[in-house]
Amino acid sequence: xxxxxxxxxxxxxxxxxxxxxxxxxxxxxxxxxxxxxxxxxxxxxxxxxxxxxxxxxxxxxxxxxxxxxxxxxxxxxxxxxxxxxxxxxxxxxxxxxxxxxxxxxxxxxxxxxxxxxxxxxxxxxxxxxxxxxxxxxx
Numbered sequence: 001x002x003x004x005x006x007x008x009x010x011x012x013x014x015x016x017x018x019x020x021x022x023x024x025x026x027x028x029x030x031x032x033x034x035x036x037x038x039x040x041x042x043x044x045x046x047x048x049x050x051x052x053x054x055x056x057x058x059x060x061x062x063x064x065x066x067x068x069x070x071x072x073x074x075x076x077x078x079x080x081x082x083x084x085x086x087x088x089x090x091x092x093x094x095x096x097x098x099x100x101x102x103x104x105x106x107x108x109x110x111x112x113x114x115x116x117x118x119x120x121x122x123x124x125x126x127x128x129x130x131x132x133x134x135x136x137x138x
Contacts, residue, residue, distance in 0.1 A: 057104050058092070060101070
């Protein structure tokens, strides 16, 4: 593991404030404390990130469990079902294998994730050093 440069306590405090702000924004965007859990954050952001590589932006139900690496598959199954029950994820039959189910983000969830990402980029952009202090990229 590479050791990061040291920063002042003032900058560290500011970082914590921004993290807290971003965390609170996640709760506001999701609209339910139930989805405050980091495993939902992992699931939803990984679905968004990987949706370009998924047919129709959907995944086999079993593929979703790998997006929540910090919990057991049994628990991940419950998380996915709760998100389906709340309408955040949409479940449909796989046209190529009628025994399988495919899961996609609802339009509303995709919009919420993108809103959260835009907010986070704006917030953490405040931590970036001014352009004059940045090292040139090669």
